[in-house]
Amino acid sequence: MLESIIITALISVGLGLVCGVIEGLMERWGQRSLPEAAQVEMSETDQQMIQESQQLIQECFGENATETLRAASNIERINLMNEFAQRLAQLYDLDIDVDVVIQNANNQGAYNWGTKKAVFNIILLTVDADSPHFEACVRETLDTIIHELRHAVQHKAIEQDGYWNVSEERRVAWANNMAPGNYIRASVDYKGYVNQPIEADSATFAAQVLQGVH
Amino acid sequence: MKLSFQEFENILLHDDYTVKEIRHLFNVVKKMDKESRLWVIKWILFGEYPNDEVEGVTIQELVNDLGYKPMNAFIVLDWLKTDPDTAKYFILKTSHSQDPSEQIGHEMLDFLQSRNIHQSPVMLEQTDTDVIE
Numbered sequence: 477m478l479e480s481i482i483i484t485a486l487i488s489v490g491l492g493l494v495c496g497v498i499e500g501l502m503e504r505w506g507q508r509s510l511p512e513a514a515q516v517e518m519s520e521t522d523q524q525m526i527q528e529s530q531q532l533i534q535e536c537f538g539e540n541a542t543e544t545l546r547a548a549s550n551i552e553r554i555n556l557m558n559e560f561a562q563r564l565a566q567l568y569d570l571d572i573d574v575d576v577v578i579q580n581a582n583n584q585g586a587y588n589w590g591t592k593k594a595v596f597n598i599i600l601l602t603v604d605a606d607s608p609h610f611e612a613c614v615r616e617t618l619d620t621i622i623h624e625l626r627h628a629v630q631h632k633a634i635e636q637d638g639y640w641n642v643s644e645e646r647r648v649a650w651a652n653n654m655a656p657g658n659y660i661r662a663s664v665d666y667k668g669y670v671n672q673p674i675e676a677d678s679a680t681f682a683a684q685v686l687q688g689v690h
Numbered sequence: 691m692k693l694s695f696q697e698f699e700n701i702l703l704h705d706d707y708t709v710k711e712i713r714h715l716f717n718v719v720k721k722m723d724k725e726s727r728l729w730v731i732k733w734i735l736f737g738e739y740p741n742d743e744v745e746g747v748t749i750q751e752l753v754n755d756l757g758y759k760p761m762n763a764f765i766v767l768d769w770l771k772t773d774p775d776t777a778k779y780f781i782l783k784t785s786h787s788q789d790p791s792e793q794i795g796h797e798m799l800d801f802l803q804s805r806n807i808h809q810s811p812v813m814l815e816q817t818d819t820d821v822i823e
Binding site: 497498501502504505508509510511513514582583584585586587588589590612616619620623624627631634647648651652653654655656657658659660661662663664665666667668669670672673674675678679 | 707708710711714715718745746747751755756758759761762765766769773775776777778779780781782783784785786787788789790791792793794795796798799801802805807809810811812813
C-alpha cells in the first residue's frame with residue numbers, strides 16, 4: 477500500500493522531468509537517432525551481443541516494449557525493468573551488482589567503477605502512459621541501462637584478457653581513456669565527453685541495440 | 691579582438707575546472723569558427739551572452755534551463771552549428787556516466803605500464819599560441 481502511494485506521488489516527478497525545456501526541444505526536433513557518422517565500429521562479438529540484447533528485450537517486454545510498459549502499472553514497470561537489467565548483466569557475464577531505484581534525479585543511472593555496482597533510476601517510467609513522450613522515456617531508460625552495462629563490459633574486458641574478444645588495441649584505448657586525468661567530464665566539455673573512446677563506444681552499442689526496438 | 695590564456699584561465703578558475711581542463715577548453719575554443727570564438731571572447735571579457743539562436747536554442751536556455759556551465763554551453767551551441775544531428779541527439783539525453791579515472795585510474799595506469807605503454811593525453815594540450823582571436 478505504502479509502495480503504491482509513493483509510486484503514485486512520483487508520477488508527478490516523472491512528468492516534471494520530461495516537461496520544460498527538454499520537452500520543448502523534443503517537440504521542436506522530434507525523436508532523434510544517433511547518426512551513423514557519429515558511431516564507432518562494433519566488432520563481430522559486439523554485433524552478436526547486440527542481437528542477443530535485442531532478443532532479450534523481446535523476451536522481457538514482448539514485440540513492443542513501449543506498449544507493454546504503457547499498459548503496465550508503475551509497480552509492474554519497475555519489476556519489468558529490474559528483470560531486464562538483471563538478465564542483461566547475466567547475458568554479458570558481468571560480476572557486478574545491479575539495482576533499480578526510483579529517485580527524484582535527472583540522471584537515469586550510472587556504473588560505479590570502484591564498487592562495480594550499476595544503479596538505474598527509472599523515474600522516467602513513472603510518466604503518464606498517455607504522455608506524447610512516453611516512448612522517448614522508455615527508450616531513454618533502456619538506453620541508459622545498456623549504456624552503463626557496456627561500461628561494465630569495458631571494465632571487465634580490461635581486467636580479463638579474452639573476455640568479449642576485445643582487441644588489444646581497443647583495450648589499450650579504453651584503459652588510456654580511464655587513466656588519471658584522461659576522462660573528459662560531461663560538465664566540462666559535452667562534445668568532448670561523447671566523442672572520447674569509452675563514451676563513443678557505449679553510446680554506439682546502446683544505439684545499435686535499440687535500433688528496431690519499439 | 692583578442693583573448694589571452696591568462697584572461698581565460700582567470701575566469702574559468704572560478705568555475706570548478708582543473709588547470710588541465712582549462713587548457714583543454716582553451717584549445718577547444720581555438721578550433722571553433724570565428725563567430726563562436728567571438729561569443730566566448732565577449733563572455734570572458736565583458737560577461738556578455740550572445741542573443742543568437744542556433745537550431746532554435748540560445749546560450750541563455752542552455753545555461754539557465756538545461757544547466758550547462760557557460761563554457762560548456764558555448765561548446766554545445768557551436769556543436770549545433772557544425773553537427774546539428776549529433777548534437778541534438780545528445781542534448782536530449784539526460785544521463786551522464788561517472789568519471790572512471792577518479793575511481794580506477796591507477797589500475798588503468800598499471801595496465802598500460804605492464805605493456806610498456808605511456809599514458810597519452812585525451813584532452814587537448816596547449817599549442818604554440820596563447821591567444822584566441
